[in-house]
Amino acid sequence: MPNQISLAFKDQCCKSTVQLHTSAENDVHEVVRQHYAKVVTSDKTVSGDRCGANGSCFAANVDANYAKKLGYTKEQLADIPNGANLGLGCGNPSQMANIKAGHTVLDMGSGAGFDSFIVARVVGPTGQVIGIDMIQEMVDKAQANALKSGHQNVEFRLGQIEDMPVDTETIDVIISNCVINLVPNKAKAFTEAYRVLRPNGRLAISDLVTTTDIPDNVRRDLALWAGCLAGASLISDLEKHLKSAGFVDIKIAPKDESRQFIKDWAPGLGLEDYVISANITARKP
Template structure:
């Protein structure tokens, strides 16, 4: 059974995400409770400085992922890739370089302000010939069934109360044999009620985190196969949000790789 917190708190947390996204899109300065930018991506999440040199600063400095879904598995030349919750577009740009001119990358985000920044980065990176952006939410993806080879998701699953619905949507849009490269916040111990009901911790991606075994279970129940954790990240180390959560919860993030069965 998947843990589901109260819907009213989720709405409040998402409202804060929207507000923070507007501020972050304008200028990513100040305290958000989580880490941002390229230095964080390299030191905490194992991105390389060489690959991030391909990403314009308008996108890179606003990066707020929790893992590195590109390391979960390969993205191949000519593939179609979907990034759910793409933010300012750093992972979209990296994927666009990987798929090449014959591939396609689609980014979806609920924040129009962040999509504006993402498009600026895409144009500056000269990958606008193969990248496109859409406004939407991951519970209802504006994509056809069986239309993408790879779904990327980095740090946004935790903003959804209905994780099963999000997994079902990702499963729906993947082609048979397609892969899910997911980076998500997880906990090793069930969160206390006061943590689950903290809107700021929802917006930080902590209050909506699943215990690791539940993440594996919901993916399997959706129909994904060969699901496994491929890497772990201490993504909140030293961030303000870390100090609002009891240490025994062991908050962190994982890369998760799974596949939709082939025909």
């Protein structure tokens, strides 16, 4: 039996101590599910930085330019449904996805629908966007956003990205924004991504990676798992998972400038020395 890890951390927002235990993938899923369900149901609706250790308290970065810092353009941010941007990303996957009108696009870990709605304008009425998220509250929020904004080419489904409710070889492009790091079984997630892509389909991900091994005490910290930091993988491990799944043309491009906002996510912990945002692309032959 695996050793059970016990973690108590102080929730500065709610002034309570939360006791967590993990020994399996399901426990990581549950911690992440609870954390982000609380994010989407929080009455703090200001867009901003909700990842990192500060995200445990929903200490949103009130800087309205946060999305622009991640690479989103003014045009992309126009007419996004109110409440779709929860500030949960670490990059702009659509910027590197080469999405065309008529494409069917899958957003893995779609949250409240921010990236899905940006892509929906690109694929147009002849295309489709499918968002997958394992958190019911996120799916409900995204569906409500789609309804009130009139988007008819977007749908949101409940499911884990390690076992997606999507038919085989039906997707042209997969995007994902700062979600793979939250998944305990990354190899399975990439195998699923490969399954649902059509031949010559593409994967475009913004996520966190590590340039060196993260200390064990960080890996065991569930608050930092939920905060997008402790679950980040070594670049070499991600390359291995992608190759094993069958992907080719794999490119992982770290963004050194991201170390500044990562420093803000976990002040004083020095995790910016280990963790960095990266653009990840690959193709199914």
